[in-house]
Amino acid sequence: MPRAAATKARKQATQERSRATVEALLAATARVLVREGYDRASTNKIAAAAGVSVGSLYQYFPSKEALVAAVQDRHVEHMLSEVRATMTQAVHRPLPEAARELVRVMIAAHAVSPKLHRVLVEQIPRVRGLAQIERVGEEALSMTRVYLGAHASSLAVEDLEMAAFIVVTCVEALTHAAVLYRPALLGDESFVDEVTAVVIRYLGYRAPEGDARERT
Amino acid sequence: MPRAAATKARKQATQERSRATVEALLAATARVLVREGYDRASTNKIAAAAGVSVGSLYQYFPSKEALVAAVQDRHVEHMLSEVRATMTQAVHRPLPEAARELVRVMIAAHAVSPKLHRVLVEQIPRVRGLAQIERVGEEALSMTRVYLGAHASSLAVEDLEMAAFIVVTCVEALTHAAVLYRPALLGDESFVDEVTAVVIRYLGYRAPEGDARERT
Amino acid sequence: MPRAAATKARKQATQERSRATVEALLAATARVLVREGYDRASTNKIAAAAGVSVGSLYQYFPSKEALVAAVQDRHVEHMLSEVRATMTQAVHRPLPEAARELVRVMIAAHAVSPKLHRVLVEQIPRVRGLAQIERVGEEALSMTRVYLGAHASSLAVEDLEMAAFIVVTCVEALTHAAVLYRPALLGDESFVDEVTAVVIRYLGYRAPEGDARERT
Amino acid sequence: MPRAAATKARKQATQERSRATVEALLAATARVLVREGYDRASTNKIAAAAGVSVGSLYQYFPSKEALVAAVQDRHVEHMLSEVRATMTQAVHRPLPEAARELVRVMIAAHAVSPKLHRVLVEQIPRVRGLAQIERVGEEALSMTRVYLGAHASSLAVEDLEMAAFIVVTCVEALTHAAVLYRPALLGDESFVDEVTAVVIRYLGYRAPEGDARERT
DNA sequence: GATGAATGAGTCTTCATTCAT
């Protein structure tokens, strides 16, 4: 079936080309967003930066908003994949290690594309609210909830739901603040120590008998 | 001196009229900002909402940005007046009380005009950066720094600068998050307890001998 | 009649005050026109420059146009008074002297307020056409016509109407061009010589018998 | 090569469409300028007059000024093409003929689009100064300078620079004045005679021996 | 008459989106 093969090959080629165009558009959008900010990022500029015509842009995205949303989703997905991978493993670790993992992964997640992240956080809320970006926090929240439920006996907090909210909010905020306003802290291991300490101490963790580690 | 009186009266009348216009514009801006968001808040809409002509708007504010900035300044000033009043008194209290004060005042500050606050925080960065809004955090930070310096001996942290950053960021974030996403928590006294606990435990506070207060 | 006197005095005082206001407005308009150009000369600016309120401006002039027109008229009147004074005397002089007078007075007329003149010539035509400014030329034209009529016998031109048009247009243009583009020429006596020569030679003037002066 | 042909054809079609739009805009601008004057010629009006949207106007011209400037350039170019063609040939002719050529070409140049010329001269200085319009005079001036240099021996003037300035200014002014205020003169051959006479007599031209032409 | 705050029509300009080719 050479014909069918040819057709298929062509279709694939076409699909690949489409994917490449979409890819170029997303990348260009991120670039323009970082370079110019949301207000000055016009669809024409983005199309030009992607080496594509405006018409093509609208072939793949029904509106500027949709385009930016796609960039945002993608960024969040990147961050989430960081978070998920690490946290599913942390469930079985003792609190000190798990907390440290949480802190580390939050920092890592925020470090994915700091500049894009900043634009997305500072300027895009208008487009869809912070809902998407907050999915990272939600994800962390739900995994933390699970963790606390499983380790409740060794913790000194009563309202686990609230405890989870507090832990995640603090870690997220500290990470976020560090990324945006104290970038120097990001490489500072003592910063990780301190944030971890916030969590451990708040949760009133007591090392189980025979576990000599910890009390800071 | 009827003449002088008349003159002054007229001037006052005039000044009051101007002030009323400015007032109406600021209020309308806040309202429109909340209702429509920054992008859709056009100067014409704002003027209309203020019951004033565009011309008048531009008589008092050289640009849309300037108008929004004025609203922002004013909002921050409101928040700051809350913060300052309480915190200057807290310096001489023991940590549990001082921490509780800090938490309460941050909640109070964020509750000034929550919806406006949200818009201002989420959408206005483009206008002037977060600099103004952050003044609240800065203020709290500097007062916290002072407090920690004065009470260092009864605390278990070493880097006071970092400790202050962490404490303020956490309290700010928790307050902020509560205002924006868990409004129910704001009336919940146990929320205050928990946030206070984050601070006290993180700072490793030990009640002085014979002080029976406090649950940690 | 002290009362009447008083009333009249007041009226005069008032009239004088009005005149002073009008004067201040005209002067301010000229100043602002020179400083800012027609487009940027707003009525508010002019009123401010005159130390008067916009309202008062409109008390005396029904529109911006009217105000500018008044300035223009006044400027033209200044120029015309220069022209008339000199030219009425020149009618009885022989051509070489009369021509020189014409040239001199045109230069003098254009030198009245060169900067204002420039603005008036370059930017104001929109307001009323060049009609007013051209009155200077018209005046010169009519006096020249008279002169040529009286001295026709000693001249080598036939169509006196056309000759007058040509003479005045040339002198006006040369003066004008010198004022606007070759200011250095204005003090240059040889420039006067040359312009005078244009006139004399064109008119084919022959010195009457026994008159030894001239042939340049 | 049907593909290449198609591509090229499309490109051409597109280019032609653009060119047509630009052309329509320039023509409309000239029309509106003549009909309404610079101040009342808004970009929206011009676009409408061109049967094009404002957006298209701004696609090709970054501002109203740029658009008017383009019209001006074009007009000047038309005038210049008249001037250059004729004057390069006149250099080798004796003065009477050359002067007549100069006069004729200046009249022709000013007659290109008299109404547009008037608006351009009277109202546009604000846009770019008279620099562009004056290029016509400059061109004539420089060619006249050359001519006078080449024929100095048969002329009775000393300062060739000044003589050129005077000749060109007079011819320009007379032409200009005729176009604007005495249109009837334009068809009148005796007007050409007179203007030519101004030049010839001023320059003190003496016909070479055996040359019987000329009336001065 | 004076004042200057208020007015609002109208200007230039941008940019997301459409559509003929």
Place this chain on the structure above:
DNA sequence: GATGAATGAAGACTCATTCAT
């Protein structure tokens, strides 16, 4: 599907003019 010229609604801002005080 791609192209990019064309569209036009909408926005920020100005300024001659009015009018309540």
